[in-house]
Amino acid sequence: MDQYKRMGLFNRLTPPRGLVAGTVAAIAVAWTVSALEPGSSSTAPIVQSAIYLALLALTVANPRLKVKVVRTVQRWTINPVMRALVAIGLNPLGLAILETRGRRSGLPRRTPVGNGRKGESFWIIAEHGLRAGYVQNVRADPHVRVRLRVGLRYRWIPGIAAVLVDDDALARQRHIVAWHPLRALNAINVRVLGADLVVVHVRLDWFGKSDGAVKSTRTLESTEARKDVPVNN
Structure with missing residues (x-):
């Protein structure tokens, strides 16, 4: 029974297929765009990365x-x-x-x-x-x-x-x-x-x-x- 409970918890905490890859890609795009802009601040990609990671966590939770x-x-x-x-x-x-x-x-x-x-x-x-x-x-x-x-x-x-x-x-x-x-x-x-x-x-x-x-x-x-x-x- 405990094993089934652990498996159920694991399944609930596993992100949907493709979500992690999509999050990583979105963060990479945000930082790439920032890097291509001379003199740009890192604030925007940091905020965007935080939003993407928060959405990932919310999807799991x-x-x-x-x-x-x-x-x-x-x-x-x-x-x-x-x-x-x-x-x-x-x-x-x-x-x-x-x-x-x-x-x-x-x-x-x-x-x-x-x-x-x-x-x-x-x-x-x-x-x-x-x-x-x-x-x-x-x-x-x-x-x-x-x-x-x-x-x-x-x-x-x-x-x-x-x-x-x-x-x-x-x-x-x-x-x-x-x-x-x-x-x-x-x-x-x-x-x-x-x-x-x-x-x-x-x-x-x-x-x-x-x-x-x-x-x-x-x-x-x-x-x-x-x-x-x-x-x-």
């Missing part, structure tokens, strides 16, 4: 509390700014906007996400897992739109989304990044801010022919993970 804290900050500060920037054509981080329909209100909900477009597929690594509001919206109604830059203009592309609970989020993330610097930066942020990653796949409909006669979300969740580019664990 209380993942639910971390999700609440990060979601609150994102909802009231980061997301509105990014939505406004993309709306006027400015997108320094190379993000996209995912539009879902609120599962309770029925109103459009727009969330900045990493640009995970691969051909006719759009991949999202949701840092808050099944707790994310847009993930819950997708499970209630898979019909979504994604605002992407096509050529010199931004367009809304309709699609059908599915939550792939059995897909390997870290392996999928590595495939999405593919040495792209902005996607790599977003991947670091997702790992640092996240607590329970999950994959969302959107099948883009470039000709706008998506309609209600589509497979159910449950069917999509079980089939889409086996389509497209395979991921090696």
Whole structure:
């Protein structure tokens, strides 16, 4: 019995896969940027490193509390700014906007996400897992739109989304990044801010022919993970 208790405690105190690597990468980026600025103070990278380490500790100690804290900050500060920037054509981080329909209100909900477009597929690594509001919206109604830059203009592309609970989020993330610097930066942020990653796949409909006669979300969740580019664990 004591052995099982110790194993349970060990599991609870073990950080999620990829979190430590993401934290180390985020700290390295902070110090690298500081080093590249002549005469810059070390205060900023020290503060950033402390924040990243605090998020790591909070993830281990209380993942639910971390999700609440990060979601609150994102909802009231980061997301509105990014939505406004993309709306006027400015997108320094190379993000996209995912539009879902609120599962309770029925109103459009727009969330900045990493640009995970691969051909006719759009991949999202949701840092808050099944707790994310847009993930819950997708499970209630898979019909979504994604605002992407096509050529010199931004367009809304309709699609059908599915939550792939059995897909390997870290392996999928590595495939999405593919040495792209902005996607790599977003991947670091997702790992640092996240607590329970999950994959969302959107099948883009470039000709706008998506309609209600589509497979159910449950069917999509079980089939889409086996389509497209395979991921090696």
